[in-house]
Amino acid sequence: AEKRVEELRASLEEYGYHYYVLDNPIVSDAEYDQLLNELIKLETDFPDLVTEDSPTVRVGGQPLPFFEKVEHRTPMLSLGNAFSADDLLDFDRRVRSLVGDEVSYSCELKIDGLAISLTYENGRLVRGATRGDGTVGEDITENLKTIPAIPLKLKENLTLEVRGEAFMPKRSFDQLNEAKEQAGEERFANPRNAAAGSLRQLDPKLAAKRNLSMFVYAIGYIEGQELPSHHGGLQYLQKIGFRVNQESKKCETIEDVIQYTEEWVAKRSDLPYEIDGIVIKVDQLDLQQELGFTAKSPRWAIAFKFPA
Ligand SMILES: COc1nc2nc(N)nc(N)c2nc1C
Numbered sequence: 369a370e371k372r373v374e375e376l377r378a379s380l381e382e383y384g385y386h387y388y389v390l391d392n393p394i395v396s397d398a399e400y401d402q403l404l405n406e407l408i409k410l411e412t413d414f415p416d417l418v419t420e421d422s423p424t425v426r427v428g429g430q431p432l433p434f435f436e437k438v439e440h441r442t443p444m445l446s447l448g449n450a451f452s453a454d455d456l457l458d459f460d461r462r463v464r465s466l467v468g469d470e471v472s473y474s475c476e477l478k479i480d481g482l483a484i485s486l487t488y489e490n491g492r493l494v495r496g497a498t499r500g501d502g503t504v505g506e507d508i509t510e511n512l513k514t515i516p517a518i519p520l521k522l523k524e525n526l527t528l529e530v531r532g533e534a535f536m537p538k539r540s541f542d543q544l545n546e547a548k549e550q551a552g553e554e555r556f557a558n559p560r561n562a563a564a565g566s567l568r569q570l571d572p573k574l575a576a577k578r579n580l581s582m583f584v585y586a587i588g589y590i591e592g593q594e595l596p597s598h599h600g601g602l603q604y605l606q607k608i609g610f611r612v613n614q615e616s617k618k619c620e621t622i623e624d625v626i627q628y629t630e631e632w633v634a635k636r637s638d639l640p641y642e643i644d645g646i647v648i649k650v651d652q653l654d655l656q657q658e659l660g661f662t663a664k665s666p667r668w669a670i671a672f673k674f675p676a
Pocket residue numbers: 444445446447476477478479533585586647666669
């Protein structure tokens with residue numbers, strides 16, 4: 369049984385990575401579910417074979433009495449806002465006046481979900497938390513473990529912390545509200561509320577049913593790695609197991625950034641998830657270091673907000 373359990377785990381991890389992280393399934397849903405059910409049955413019959421990073425934890429454990437508070441090792445700050453092309457030109461001028469003209473930008477979709485922090489030690493997920501007030505959040509590890517896009521074990525034995533956005537895809541949101549309607553229950557107003565509501569309740573089995581996903585967008589800290597740039601860092605995160613949004617784009621000029629924002633104002637309704645803007649970041653990590661932070665947000669990033 370032990371050999372079969374290990375085989376199943378390895379297959380489910382690989383299939384899960386292709387399906388939930390790379391959006392590129394290599395087996396059918398039916399085959400994946402059949403293997404997962406076989407593993408659940410084996411773990412039920414042989415409880416001492418259960419490990420806490422087995423894919424079966426995705427179904428969720430026991431409800432918690434409350435959430436522990438968690439202090440973030442580095443604060444999860446908010447972003448300054450831009451509402452027009454002129455605001456973006458001003459941002460670019462400020463950045464260049466401080467660090468010169470060699471700056472390039474990483475442009476990323478701003479997913480309308482719940483900001484979270486994920487901590488890994490020796491490649492294993494040890495904690496997941498909400499942003500909270502930026503300094504102290506809530507430990508929602510058990511709920512986050514049910515999100516298939518969140519790796520339980522990385523492909524490298526690294527110690528790191530990443531930030532990302534947990535969200536509910538539009539289709540899942542519509543199905544959930546349909547079910548609420550049928551049950552005569554209060555509908556969720558939007559996918560962000562639905563994702564936050566799903567992750568901030570105490571029963572992981574309920575979170576597991578909400579078809580949530582997640583994109584990572586920043587590294588809080590990473591031990592033993594020198595990454596080339598922010599954009600290069602995101603590509604590395606995908607290689608070791610994280611879901612990274614593939615619409616991100618490196619832009620050499622602020623004009624390219626403005627064009628990217630205009631493209632996505634037009635295309636946002638075609639996306640399978642909701643976005644509320646575009647995040648623009650200086651891509652060179654040394655220039656980010658040089659630019660630093662104001663009291664509440666990085667000088668090297670700005671959120672271009674879409675008209676509501
Ligand atoms: C560097 O800080 C940030 N980066 C971000 N990047 C993306 N793509 N989306 C966000 N919501 C976001 N939020 C923050 C605070």
